[in-house]
Amino acid sequence: MRLDIVSRDAHTVSRRQLSENALKVLYRLSKSGYKAYLVGGGVRDILLGMEPKDFDVVTNATPEEIKKLFRNSRLVGRRFRLAHIVFGRDVIEVATFRGHHGESNDNISKSNAEGRLLRDNVYGEIDEDAERRDFTINALYYDISDYSIRSYGGGINDIEARVIKLIGDPDKRYREDPVRMLRAVRFATKLDMTIEPVTAAPIKELAPLLTDIPAARMYEEVLKLFFAGKAQANYNMMQDYGLFKPLFPQIAALIEEQPAGNTAKMLDAVMASTDLRVQQDKPVTPAFFYAALLWYPLKQRADDIALESGLSHYDAHVAAMGDVMEQQCRTISIPRRFSTPAKDIWQLQLRLERSQGTRAFKLLEHPKFRAAYDLLLLRGEAEAGNIGKIATWWKSFVEADETQRPEIAKSSNSKSPSRNRNANQRKRRRPSKPKTDSTPTSKPDTQG
Numbered sequence: 001m002r003l004d005i006v007s008r009d010a011h012t013v014s015r016r017q018l019s020e021n022a023l024k025v026l027y028r029l030s031k032s033g034y035k036a037y038l039v040g041g042g043v044r045d046i047l048l049g050m051e052p053k054d055f056d057v058v059t060n061a062t063p064e065e066i067k068k069l070f071r072n073s074r075l076v077g078r079r080f081r082l083a084h085i086v087f088g089r090d091v092i093e094v095a096t097f098r099g100h101h102g103e104s105n106d107n108i109s110k111s112n113a114e115g116r117l118l119r120d121n122v123y124g125e126i127d128e129d130a131e132r133r134d135f136t137i138n139a140l141y142y143d144i145s146d147y148s149i150r151s152y153g154g155g156i157n158d159i160e161a162r163v164i165k166l167i168g169d170p171d172k173r174y175r176e177d178p179v180r181m182l183r184a185v186r187f188a189t190k191l192d193m194t195i196e197p198v199t200a201a202p203i204k205e206l207a208p209l210l211t212d213i214p215a216a217r218m219y220e221e222v223l224k225l226f227f228a229g230k231a232q233a234n235y236n237m238m239q240d241y242g243l244f245k246p247l248f249p250q251i252a253a254l255i256e257e258q259p260a261g262n263t264a265k266m267l268d269a270v271m272a273s274t275d276l277r278v279q280q281d282k283p284v285t286p287a288f289f290y291a292a293l294l295w296y297p298l299k300q301r302a303d304d305i306a307l308e309s310g311l312s313h314y315d316a317h318v319a320a321m322g323d324v325m326e327q328q329c330r331t332i333s334i335p336r337r338f339s340t341p342a343k344d345i346w347q348l349q350l351r352l353e354r355s356q357g358t359r360a361f362k363l364l365e366h367p368k369f370r371a372a373y374d375l376l377l378l379r380g381e382a383e384a385g386n387i388g389k390i391a392t393w394w395k396s397f398v399e400a401d402e403t404q405r406p407e408i409a410k411s412s413n414s415k416s417p418s419r420n421r422n423a424n425q426r427k428r429r430r431p432s433k434p435k436t437d438s439t440p441t442s443k444p445d446t447q448g
């Protein structure tokens with residue numbers, strides 16, 4: 001593979017742009033007689049004038065040698081064994097150069113029938129390590145011993161030309177690790193680059209391979225795709241390349257049925273609002289994200305269950321929540337700390353739909369009210385008709401001054417159809433008085 005060595009005076013990466021901890025690790029390795037390089041995203045982002053998200057280091061020291069050198073280290077990973085050097089909340093990842101696979105045994109290197117690498121722990125030299133990296137723009141090594149950059153496969157030129165180019169044969173490299181298809185998309189949008197045609201060509205055909213990726217790994221990848229300010233762009237590109245369907249089959253099915261229907265509109269609205277929140281430094285949470293994304297699949301499933309089983313609207317809705325979440329978790333595992341509040345948000349939709357009036361005060365106090373209300377607003381955008389009216393009512397209620405709220409509640413109470421069987425019983429209850437100090441609107445805006 002082509003190698004360019006760019007000397008210190010011919011590039012823009014300086015030590016000042018590295019974190020103190022990354023420098024510590026690099027120097028410790030180097031002073032102990034090992035080779036040590038900053039690699040990948042750290043070098044790439046600095047060259048592009050961006051601030052790196054994290055710093056990755058590679059060395060010819062083995063994980064055991066790294067472990068001996070750093071008291072604050074721990075060895076992690078099975079598929080890729082590497083060391084984490086821990087500085088409080090900051091972690092520097094240190095990997096040993098990967099080598100060619102040759103005739104090694106299953107303990108260090110292993111693939112499945114489709115060519116997917118299950119284990120990759122053969123160590124080698126830097127040029128072999130470079131061949132095992134995904135894209136040329138990531139095969140950049142900043143050498144701490146002389147501050148030069150080693151660029152493999154033309155990476156330094158591709159940074160300049162802003163193209164994403166896979167190293168080696170694209171078909172083979174995607175089969176080894178289908179997540180590289182998602183990474184191509186993510187880097188294209190994050191770095192404002194184009195995917196080179198040869199690199200883009202096999203994606204549509206190989207996209208279904210993503211279903212084989214362990215759901216736990218997909219969870220992390222999905223966060224990187226949708227919670228870094230480029231959700232809309234990544235979503236559009238994933239749809240174009242057929243990468244969305246294998247990850248979100250229930251959603252994709254509804255969009256295929258009605259390309260301009262509620263589900264499609266909801267997806268656009270969620271992506272746009274997630275990007276806006278990231279841009280405004282507001283918190284984003286997988287609980288809200290998945291609740292919103294899966295709302296229409298949930299409705300559909302609830303309707304089906306009601307039809308098949310004769311369960312009430314409410315009971316069918318609750319049964320469908322479990323089904324839909326379980327289905328989604330087959331491709332992307334969603335930790336319980338997010339799936340549980342997502343279900344709360346779903347359940348609250350039913351209450352929001354029928355609680356305009358004095359019962360609205362009670363709902364305001366629910367810990368998931370804000371998130372549920374946000375979803376209701378997105379539903380109002382995605383579908384016209386009744387939900388739009390309900391969303392508008394809630395908006396006026398939530399945004400109103402506390403002194404105006406009782407008026408709004410009263411005026412709507414008389415009009416709202418009493419669909420509730422327990423209406424009589426409810427009437428006797430007094431609406432709880434709104435708290436003066438901490439109503440949800442005065443809380444920090446959070447969807448959590």
Ligand code: ATP
Nearest residue numbers: 039040041042053054056132133134138139177180
């Ligand atoms: P970012 O941190 O912004 O997501 P990054 O390029 O640093 O981008 P990491 O996931 O941190 O991405 O990986 C660090 C480096 O490891 C990459 O730059 C790349 O060289 C290599 N790498 C990561 N994932 C893969 C993969 N699936 N296949 C081959 N090489 C990879």
Ligand code: MG
Nearest residue numbers: 041042054056
């Ligand atoms: Mg990184």
